[in-house]
Amino acid sequence: MRIACIHVPQFALQCATRLDPSLRGAAVAVVGGTEPGRTSMAGVLHAPVVLACSRAAWSLGVRLGMTATAARNLSPEISVVHADALAEREAVRAIADALLSASPVVDTGGRVGAGAAHLAMYCEVPQKTRGSAFGDRLVELLSELGLSARIGIADDRFTAWVAAAYGAHGTPHTDDHAATVVAVPRGGSAAFLAPRPLSLLAITPEVQHMLESLGVRTLGEFASLPAPSVARPLEADYQALARGESGASLRSYMPEAPIREDIVVSAGSVLEAPGSLGGAAAIALVARRIALRLAG
Template identity: 30%
Template sequence: MLSHREDNTQRIAAMNEAAEALGLRVGLGIADARAMHPDLEVLEADPVGDERLLTRLADWCDHFTPLVAIDGYDGLLLDISGCAHLFGGEDALLQEVVRRLAAQGFDARAGLAPTPGMAWAAARFSGRAAVNIPAGGEGEALTPMPLAALRIAEEAQRKLESVGLRRVGALLNAPRGPLVRRFGRLLVTRLDQALGLVEEAISPRLPVPPLSVERRLGEPISLLDDIKDLLLLLARTLRQDLERRGEGVRQLTLSLFRVDGVVSRISVSTSRPLREPQAIALLFREKFAVLEDSLDPGQGFELVRLAAASTAPYVEKQEDLHGDAVVVEDERFSLMVDRLRARLGDAAVMMPTPAESHIPERQAEFMSFRDWVRQPARSGAHRFVMNGRGSGGAAAAVQQEEVTWSVSPRPLRLLARPELVEAAAEVPEGPPFSFRWRKALYRVSRAEGPERIEPEWWREAAISAARDYFRVEDMEGRRFWLFREGTYDGETMPRWYLHGLFP
């Protein structure tokens, strides 16, 4: 028996069949229950653990349908429309669910019906482990059930019982008007939902992927190499579906269903629509390299599913004389970035984008490569430098236009935040002739400047004063970008900062 605190009183939250046989009921105070049966074993309920377990069961129910919703703290709703034939029919599927749950140690009750309300009532009040209510049989099945089968509040049940209405059958032929006026519209709505007169939709806990392929295995697999081989076969099947739709994948999820009900999900995303099975397999190999030690196969995986969680239109590529698609440099670069992101995370590859600011540290913002290529088209193609060469990179892939940053010479390396230095300079506005940065003293041989940058007066977090920037070179040829904040006015001394380093 499990207990929980309600209104400063410990009450029964759940109990087994032995406790039910003693005449106890959920909601009864623990003190009253012990007074009747002193030998009761009572444990504290664990709502967080129950929720975690129910979520795990919902993952496992993806075996049967992608439309799985969590119902309260003790139930699941599965929409099996179009799925039953895969398991030999509705009755076979129903028995399979109950059998598999029993094998995992659960005492489950299952109801199958044309409506969610009727299935909910059948699972809880039919008195059978598994019951299938045929279409048109909702009224007959509901007649002997208690009012709680309608999913109404306890207060409404007590009001109905006070006037002699104790079973759902007493409400089926009753005039609707008086029921609504006296007991509220929810009562009639719940009744009509169970009967199928009012449509009731369920909200799946996970979005349904537009495309998915799976392989059910007669013998469970546990070796990573077997999973990789099977993944490649699934990717080839998925490619055929994508070609028919004229699409490519942007996000993929590999679901591995263990024999004991544990489900592992591995997701990768792409910077451009992708179809090629080998490229998909490469992305997942990077994921496996990271997850290899944490991916526990247990007694093996019995179902492997590859789902295209997100798709986008795919632009066909010109084939060469051998019939193979021509892979351009842009695609190679995008695939390399996707592999890095799969292994190291989205933040592993960041792209600079212009920002609406003239303050040096705010002129560019960094975003993940995946978000960068999804930006709306600009005027011109972005260009970048890699390994010292200008490259179109992902520019052609995203079909963006060139953006020119017209700024005065800036250092190649800009510090994330300007660092305070101790500088000696000519008064009142001359360049520094020496400065100390990170405990090292640098003597200036040449200087160029100043370049004044005013604060952004329209921003609340604007810099406090104008900056005068100098490009300086020390005795050993090292070049720095420093600025003076403030001026010599006789009362306050300006502060000097190092902001960047030139090559």
């Protein structure tokens, strides 16, 4: 069985622009109650901080962890919107529903990356289906839902995620909205992962530094370590990841009811933002999204 990873970068930001298409291309900062990677604590200030931002907002000086007030003060061009947990959950459901029209098994996966900024979902590649063509179909499905995604296809989950998130050359994508499909050849996971940096594994900085001081800097070098070096179960699991043997098991998603689709409708002012939708266009877009989900 082949696995496809659907990597949705800057998920909170994409959920905001999915809800309000007029925000696309604008300077947008998505704020929430806690800084990425940290949990809120009672008795401390709960000033909203930036969880995600668009490239336009970044160019104006917005940075992750910055308070909402500081972001607003940088420029009047910056739109500050609050992260919507309900909208994000519904977006995950929407993706899963749509994927079921292309794949028999869908796994909703989870958030990945620094501060859990991105979303990684998985699905089974149907038999006798060419990987690149299937990946293009998935990109098209998510585009219909108002989302941009990158697709990685491989024999196992970890390799598929690396292919989706870091591409064929192993470097992070610079354009969060660039849709790419990378299909790793059958049986080629170990070779594909070998030159990738050790930092792709969720090991502690201390352990990574120790390994690098011993000359172990890539997944291939880590995978080739003798068994006594990775005797503990957790380390052995990491070595299996580095060899491209993370497995292809999927937690099957079951559709739920009811389906919900929201969108911001323009009031029709001559000053409305580019990309905003009037009543008829908004209704048509929501209808297409619902039809796409029902098809799954």
